[in-house]
Amino acid sequence: MSAQPLLEAEGLVKEYPMGVRALDGASLTVGRGEIVGIMGRSGSGKSTLLHILGCLDRPDAGRVCIDGIEVTRLPDSALPAIRLRRLGFVFQAHNLVPSLTALENVALPLRYLRPRPANPYAQAKAMLEAVGLGDRLHHLPGQLSGGQQQRVAIARALVNSPALVLADEPTGALDSQSARALLRLMRRLCQERGQTFVVVTHDPVVGQVCDRIYHMEDGRVLSTAAG
Amino acid sequence: MEILRNLYRRRLRTGLTVLGIAVGILAFTVMGAMAEKFNRLIAGGEAYFANRIAVHSTGGALRLNLLGPEEIEVMKRTPGVRHVETHIMMALDETAGFELAPRFLVGIDLPNFARAQLIGDEAAQLRLARGGWWRPGERQVAVLGSAVAHKMKLDVGDTLHARGRDFRVVGVLQETLSLPDGWALIPEEDAREILFDGSALLREMGLDGAWTNAYALIEPGLGEALTDQLAHSLRRGYLLHSPEQLAKAAGTASSLLNTAILGSGAIAVIVGSLAVINTMFFAVGERTREIGIKKAIGAGRWAILREFLAESVLIGLMGGLLGLGAAAGLIAALNGYAAQEGTPVFLLTPRLAAGALGFATLLGGLAGAWPAWRAANLDPVEALRAI
Numbered sequence: 001m002s003a004q005p006l007l008e009a010e011g012l013v014k015e016y017p018m019g020v021r022a023l024d025g026a027s028l029t030v031g032r033g034e035i036v037g038i039m040g041r042s043g044s045g046k047s048t049l050l051h052i053l054g055c056l057d058r059p060d061a062g063r064v065c066i067d068g069i070e071v072t073r074l075p076d077s078a079l080p081a082i083r084l085r086r087l088g089f090v091f092q093a094h095n096l097v098p099s100l101t102a103l104e105n106v107a108l109p110l111r112y113l114r115p116r117p118a119n120p121y122a123q124a125k126a127m128l129e130a131v132g133l134g135d136r137l138h139h140l141p142g143q144l145s146g147g148q149q150q151r152v153a154i155a156r157a158l159v160n161s162p163a164l165v166l167a168d169e170p171t172g173a174l175d176s177q178s179a180r181a182l183l184r185l186m187r188r189l190c191q192e193r194g195q196t197f198v199v200v201t202h203d204p205v206v207g208q209v210c211d212r213i214y215h216m217e218d219g220r221v222l223s224t225a226a227g
Numbered sequence: 228m229e230i231l232r233n234l235y236r237r238r239l240r241t242g243l244t245v246l247g248i249a250v251g252i253l254a255f256t257v258m259g260a261m262a263e264k265f266n267r268l269i270a271g272g273e274a275y276f277a278n279r280i281a282v283h284s285t286g287g288a289l290r291l292n293l294l295g296p297e298e299i300e301v302m303k304r305t306p307g308v309r310h311v312e313t314h315i316m317m318a319l320d321e322t323a324g325f326e327l328a329p330r331f332l333v334g335i336d337l338p339n340f341a342r343a344q345l346i347g348d349e350a351a352q353l354r355l356a357r358g359g360w361w362r363p364g365e366r367q368v369a370v371l372g373s374a375v376a377h378k379m380k381l382d383v384g385d386t387l388h389a390r391g392r393d394f395r396v397v398g399v400l401q402e403t404l405s406l407p408d409g410w411a412l413i414p415e416e417d418a419r420e421i422l423f424d425g426s427a428l429l430r431e432m433g434l435d436g437a438w439t440n441a442y443a444l445i446e447p448g449l450g451e452a453l454t455d456q457l458a459h460s461l462r463r464g465y466l467l468h469s470p471e472q473l474a475k476a477a478g479t480a481s482s483l484l485n486t487a488i489l490g491s492g493a494i495a496v497i498v499g500s501l502a503v504i505n506t507m508f509f510a511v512g513e514r515t516r517e518i519g520i521k522k523a524i525g526a527g528r529w530a531i532l533r534e535f536l537a538e539s540v541l542i543g544l545m546g547g548l549l550g551l552g553a554a555a556g557l558i559a560a561l562n563g564y565a566a567q568e569g570t571p572v573f574l575l576t577p578r579l580a581a582g583a584l585g586f587a588t589l590l591g592g593l594a595g596a597w598p599a600w601r602a603a604n605l606d607p608v609e610a611l612r613a614i
């Protein structure tokens with residue numbers, strides 16, 4: 001395996017119309033297989049950073065490299081394919097498509113792949129079993145608890161084996177016990193599958209499972225500390 | 228599957244939108260079925276009048292302007308005229324008021340009629356459904372058009388009472404969906420007697436040849452020229468129609484009807500597509516978060532566009548099916564009622580049905596295109612901010 005980090009961001013600047021500098025020269029590096037936390041006060045620019053790292057948004061300045069690809073130089077039309085093949089997302093809540101069952105939600109990224117994988121539902125089922133929801137395959141999101149919904153979201157983020165999983169407060173809507181369980185699950189999957197996680201969080205409990213923590217303040221990444 | 232579930236989740240709204248399209252398609256189909264019926268009538272008339280110059284007497288009640296043997300002879304001798312078909316035509320029931328499909332007694336001479344049938348357009352040939360023609364010299368017999376038979380509930384062997392006389396029904400014609408459906412064909416001599424009954428003067432004149440209508444069957448392409456020529460060589464007081472004039476009249480009628488269809492189609496477009504646009508914008512607004520998630524997962528613009536487009540196309544298709552079904556039912560009911568009057572007024576042809584369905588589906592797609600385009604172009608970060 002090369003020494004090249006999986007994720008490299010340098011000098012990211014993002015300014016919003018009303019003159020808010022959400023990012024002001026943020027930089028960070030994440031190695032392969034790491035679990036990295038990003039913490040900081042509300043409004044410090046964590047979500048903005050995550051959206052840019054996830055190719056959902058573009059910075060006004062700076063560059064992002066994922067897996068050796070400088071994604072900030074790609075045209076808009078190339079970004080969905082990057083998100084589809086190399087990235088997985090977990091958001092705070094309401095991650096799931098309400099009209100699809102757990103199984104269909106997990107199979108969704110596979111349905112967007114071209115060429116289509118041979119057996120998307122078998123893959124999705126295996127993934128749901130891996131997050132301990134083998135008995136909830138055909139439940140709609142509305143019929144699952146918040147923690148179960150988040151586990152489905154994690155299964156979906158992992159189903160197409162992305163190099164990098166980005167999570168924005170994945171435990172934000174959960175009680176501390178469920179949050180801990182979810183984190184242990186993420187930790188285990190990450191180790192088993194050699195995947196890389198970047199987790200934005202307020203939650204000090206989350207911080208405990210991370211390899212390293214970045215702290216953000218006013219759009220800058222301040223420090224890195226062992227978790 | 229997902230599409231159906233999304234539609235089902237919002238079944239009231241979906242239902243109302245589908246209903247909106249269905250009403251438009253219902254109007255479109257019923258109007259179209261009426262036009263199809265008239266188009267068929269007109270097409271039948273065109274076939275019948277192709278290469279035919281019609282000459283009518285205009286004598287009014289006194290019948291002084293009947294066509295006599297000399298006139299027929301003049302027509303026959305005109306170069307380009309192959310045959311002259313002669314009719315004695317009168318209302319079957321003088322006492323009947325306005326009839327949707329008027330019925331006529333038509334007196335014919337069998338050999339004369341048969342020759343005209345042979346020469347004339349094949350599409351306008353009359354065929355027997357039941358029974359046969361009368362034998363030469365037979366009197367007080369009739370062959371009925373399908374609408375006459377149906378309306379008067381007569382069949383072979385029954386007796387037709389018309390204008391104070393009785394006719395034994397010997398044959399019933401196949402349906403043509405055009406004028407002859409309203410005819411009762413009888414021997415020329417019988418018709419002439421009825422004609423002369425009303426006028427002692429005519430009877431005194433003792434004409435052995437007198438007709439109300441004559442048709443010159445001509446060589447193709449000579450219509451206008453021969454009509455002019457006949458108008459000069461015949462005495463005044465006859466009404467002549469060239470094939471072109473008849474075709475033009477028919478064309479005017481059918482273009483009027485087609486405008487009516489287009490009009491009702493336009494209403495269907497406006498009503499239906501507004502409902503679809505509204506519903507789909509609502510759906511896009513409601514599912515903004517979902518669109519954001521799908522984009523984050525890696526759905527391209529085309530994938531999102533297709534999902535919403537498929538939904539609106541399905542709404543259009545369902546509306547089309549419902550509207551078509553309702554129209555078919557309504558047309559069957561109205562035709563059942565009109566059949567008592569002799570002839571159905573609506574004709575739901577396969578091409579009309581296919582057209583209505585295709586139209587509804589296209590409408591759904593076109594109306595859904597705008598909201599779907601909006602959905603496909605949503606900014607993912609903005610979309611994810613929605614709850």
Ligand SMILES: Nc1ncnc2c1ncn2[C@@H]1O[C@H](COP(=O)(O)OP(=O)(O)OP(=O)(O)O)[C@@H](O)[C@H]1O
Pocket residue numbers: 016017018020021022040041042043044045046047048049
């Ligand atoms: N679309 C926008 N338009 C204008 N300003 C914005 C927009 N999005 C974010 N901001 C501003 O950018 C700054 C950073 O926002 P961001 O959402 O990245 O913060 P955060 O660290 O994720 O906060 P939290 O922990 O509360 O989620 C905030 O001051 C916010 O007001």
Ligand SMILES: [Mg+2]
Pocket residue numbers: 046047048168
């Ligand atoms: Mg945030």
